[in-house]
Amino acid sequence: MIITEMLSYGFMQRALVGGSLIAILCSVLGVFLVLRRLSLIGDGLAHVTFGSVALALLFRLQSVYMTLAIIPVVLASSMGILQLAQKARIYGDAAIGIVSAIGIATGVMLASVAGGFNVDLFSYLFGNILSISSSELVIAALLFVIVIACVVMFYNELFASTFDEDLAKSSGIDTERINTVLVLMTALTVVLAMKVVGIMLISALLIIPAVSALQIAKGFKSAIVTAAVIGVVTVICGISLSFVMNLPSGATIVLINFAVLLATFGGRALRGHK
Amino acid sequence: MKDKALSVQNLCAGYHGSEALQDVCFSVNRGDYLGICGPNGSGKSTLVKVILGLLAPTSGEVSLLGTPKSSFQRWDRIGYLPQGLQFFNPHFPATVDEVIRLGRLSAKKFPRRFSREDAAAVDRTMEWMGISNIRGSMIGELSGGLRQRVLLARALVNDPELLVLDEPTTALDPETRESFYKLTFEMNRERKSTVLLVTHDTATIGKYASHLLYLDKKVIFYGDFEDFCNSSEMTGFFGEHGQHLVCHRH
Numbered sequence: 144m145i146i147t148e149m150l151s152y153g154f155m156q157r158a159l160v161g162g163s164l165i166a167i168l169c170s171v172l173g174v175f176l177v178l179r180r181l182s183l184i185g186d187g188l189a190h191v192t193f194g195s196v197a198l199a200l201l202f203r204l205q206s207v208y209m210t211l212a213i214i215p216v217v218l219a220s221s222m223g224i225l226q227l228a229q230k231a232r233i234y235g236d237a238a239i240g241i242v243s244a245i246g247i248a249t250g251v252m253l254a255s256v257a258g259g260f261n262v263d264l265f266s267y268l269f270g271n272i273l274s275i276s277s278s279e280l281v282i283a284a285l286l287f288v289i290v291i292a293c294v295v296m297f298y299n300e301l302f303a304s305t306f307d308e309d310l311a312k313s314s315g316i317d318t319e320r321i322n323t324v325l326v327l328m329t330a331l332t333v334v335l336a337m338k339v340v341g342i343m344l345i346s347a348l349l350i351i352p353a354v355s356a357l358q359i360a361k362g363f364k365s366a367i368v369t370a371a372v373i374g375v376v377t378v379i380c381g382i383s384l385s386f387v388m389n390l391p392s393g394a395t396i397v398l399i400n401f402a403v404l405l406a407t408f409g410g411r412a413l414r415g416h417k
Numbered sequence: 418m419k420d421k422a423l424s425v426q427n428l429c430a431g432y433h434g435s436e437a438l439q440d441v442c443f444s445v446n447r448g449d450y451l452g453i454c455g456p457n458g459s460g461k462s463t464l465v466k467v468i469l470g471l472l473a474p475t476s477g478e479v480s481l482l483g484t485p486k487s488s489f490q491r492w493d494r495i496g497y498l499p500q501g502l503q504f505f506n507p508h509f510p511a512t513v514d515e516v517i518r519l520g521r522l523s524a525k526k527f528p529r530r531f532s533r534e535d536a537a538a539v540d541r542t543m544e545w546m547g548i549s550n551i552r553g554s555m556i557g558e559l560s561g562g563l564r565q566r567v568l569l570a571r572a573l574v575n576d577p578e579l580l581v582l583d584e585p586t587t588a589l590d591p592e593t594r595e596s597f598y599k600l601t602f603e604m605n606r607e608r609k610s611t612v613l614l615v616t617h618d619t620a621t622i623g624k625y626a627s628h629l630l631y632l633d634k635k636v637i638f639y640g641d642f643e644d645f646c647n648s649s650e651m652t653g654f655f656g657e658h659g660q661h662l663v664c665h666r667h
Contacts, residue, residue: 299529300529312471314522356510364515
């Protein structure tokens with residue numbers, strides 16, 4: 144009964160579809176990022192997104208225009224992290240930390256210039272997938288197609304570079320190009336994920352479904368598919384639970400993901416004792 | 418030049434200003450089995466990295482299978498086995514056949530898709546190496562010796578003409594090490610692959626290799642074992658006992 148009522152609302156339909164698409168992107172890319180120890184790149188790019196949102200709010204850009212304005216800034220920042228890590232002899236985590244701090248500092252500075260924090264900025268910090276508009280859903284679907292097409296086209300090269308970068312290079316794979324593709328895809332996904340769980344929790348959506356899948360997967364392809372399934376199921380459950388119990392959707396999704404992680408961890412431990 | 422598997426001319430290379438290789442020259446004929454030895458920090462792994470294109474040299478020329486390295490594209494003709502994986506994660510979710518199949522990527526152009534031929538090549542290699550029974554096992558759940566065997570299968574899956582092995586037995590127990598050497602010896606004899614083996618194990622390599630390159634940033638010795646054993650210069654360098662150990666022509 145509740146399900147029928149829930150599905151009768153346009154905003155719920157959009158939230159469930161948009162949330163599922165974004166969950167698939169986050170979970171699939173998450174597997175590559177976690178295995179390459181780049182988990183926190185999502186966090187760093189999310190902080191850049193915070194700065195970009197503040198900039199967009201300063202210019203009074205809203206909804207889909209804001210998303211379109213943020214994308215190039217976050218893409219450029221993701222390239223900045225890569226360049227810092229590759230050319231400036233700075234470790235990847237330090238590069239992420241630097242870009243992340245610049246993002247937050249810019250955001251705070253701009254918000255201050257604009258006359259202080261307001262409700263808009265707060266909603267971007269914690270996300271609200273229930274407010275996703277039709278045009279935002281179209282953008283999400285378009286970016287979903289682009290990112291998934293990239294993953295499919297570069298799948299074997301991504302797998303090889305993730306397994307061992309030197310071995311991949313010795314097979315003639317241009318690992319620098321593959322790293323660029325991965326980071327750019329992550330940047331696009333982070334911009335979308337902001338709507339689902341908010342800037343503060345984006346890294347959870349990238350990391351937790353992937354880590355849960357890695358507990359139980361029996362092969363690389365199986366890890367990717369399992370992560371995507373866990374991502375979609377937890378986002379759908381989270382959105383539904385937040386609707387029924389009037390809870391914040393982003394936080395609900397993250398906590399459900401944590402419960403799944405505990406379950407998979409327990410499952411692995413039990414299997415190990417057999 | 419055409420019949421050379423590898424040619425290195427006046428090669429200098431290093432990291433951040435310090436030179437690890439100074440004016441290194443040698444060439445390897447097809448079908449040779451070359452043991453590359455030298456003390457720690459002598460530039461053995463740097464040489465391998467330059468040969469494989471993982472490190473750009475500061476000066477000098479490298480030719481692979483008759484082609485200058487700058488225009489070399491046929492990485493499927495070269496198999497590479499490192500000492501171990503760079504940052505091996507024991508929880509990496511890949512099965513043995515997934516890992517071996519990765520070796521087939523070097524022969525492919527974008528978008529690098531696998532075909533039935535690739536599956537058949539993986540099956541053939543696993544059978545030859547006697548590891549078909551573990552094809553579905555996770556790579557992280559294998560012992561060190563078995564994991565190196567799987568990575569050797571990955572290097573061999575294209576039937577490479579040149580096989581580069583960088584200290585592949587360092588982490589293995591003596592028994593596994595011996596069977597590993599035998600396998601590379603068979604590769605060299607039966608499949609006529611040229612083998613380049615970097616090793617610390619100077620006392621064993623003479624049993625299998627046809628030629629020796631002894632490096633200490635520069636080439637100290639390059640030639641066959643017969644020459645090494647008869648070289649009074651090497652007696653002076655290693656001492657009689659040391660030379661006899663490396664010779665391994667008891």
